[in-house]
Amino acid sequence: MAWDTERTKRLLLDAATDEFTEHGLAGGRVDRIATAAGVNKERIYQYFGKKDDLFAAVLASRLRDSMDAVTMEGRGPAAAGDYAGRLFDHHLVDGVIPRLVFWEGLERAELAAADEARAEYHHTKVERFRAMLPGVDHEAAAELFLTVVSLVNAWPVLSHLDRLIVASPDEGAARIAARRRVLVRTVEVLANDVCGPAASAD
Structure with missing residues (x-):
């Protein structure tokens, strides 16, 4: 079965949104994000890079959504x-x-x-x-x-x-x-x- 990359990215972004909203960048933990998303944490680095880049991706995504909303x-x-x-x-x-x-x-x-x-x-x-x-x-x-x-x-x-x-x-x-x-x-x-x-x- 083919890996659904876009679904995995969305799961990670959603989990990272919750984690960073609650704990910020310094307090946010990649392992908790991966666990909440049900995804191996290596996927985070593969799709988004380091934790700081994931934070930026989360915020950019929410800002784009608010522009439409x-x-x-x-x-x-x-x-x-x-x-x-x-x-x-x-x-x-x-x-x-x-x-x-x-x-x-x-x-x-x-x-x-x-x-x-x-x-x-x-x-x-x-x-x-x-x-x-x-x-x-x-x-x-x-x-x-x-x-x-x-x-x-x-x-x-x-x-x-x-x-x-x-x-x-x-x-x-x-x-x-x-x-x-x-x-x-x-x-x-x-x-x-x-x-x-x-x-x-x-």
């Missing part, structure tokens, strides 16, 4: 705010990307920053974001997009700061909804400032 639609500041809100929702349901990105920042920031494929991915995201904002250049769109990503990614991994700083009596869905409103409004205000006269004319 949370599309950029519409035009103007309200569209930017709507995108931020939907990305916030996505990361609440599936907190994998925020956790992986924070682990990456702690453990492999320089490698990630030098990754040409990741740079191209983010360039594409910024250009799609810029297309929603009339009259905005790439640099201004990139600054605003970085703000969106930072705000959205922070909530799933820094929620303890909410309890310390805001100390809201609301809990659960009510508190999440309140935070979402603040985030969306913040992005709308910033987008309106960046778009300037062009936004008013649209």
Whole structure:
């Protein structure tokens, strides 16, 4: 029977996603990944290279999926705010990307920053974001997009700061909804400032 390479790769990526989300790169163990996937760990090295490369492959895969799952639609500041809100929702349901990105920042920031494929991915995201904002250049769109990503990614991994700083009596869905409103409004205000006269004319 022929070996199903693509299925094996998917099993390994899924197992590695769980492992790295929970333990990060340094704490993640190749033997646990192989066991969870039901695959000989030599396959990991064969298909992905060293553990660091597997981590990068996991994050790249999840980022591509999120680009398809949370599309950029519409035009103007309200569209930017709507995108931020939907990305916030996505990361609440599936907190994998925020956790992986924070682990990456702690453990492999320089490698990630030098990754040409990741740079191209983010360039594409910024250009799609810029297309929603009339009259905005790439640099201004990139600054605003970085703000969106930072705000959205922070909530799933820094929620303890909410309890310390805001100390809201609301809990659960009510508190999440309140935070979402603040985030969306913040992005709308910033987008309106960046778009300037062009936004008013649209």
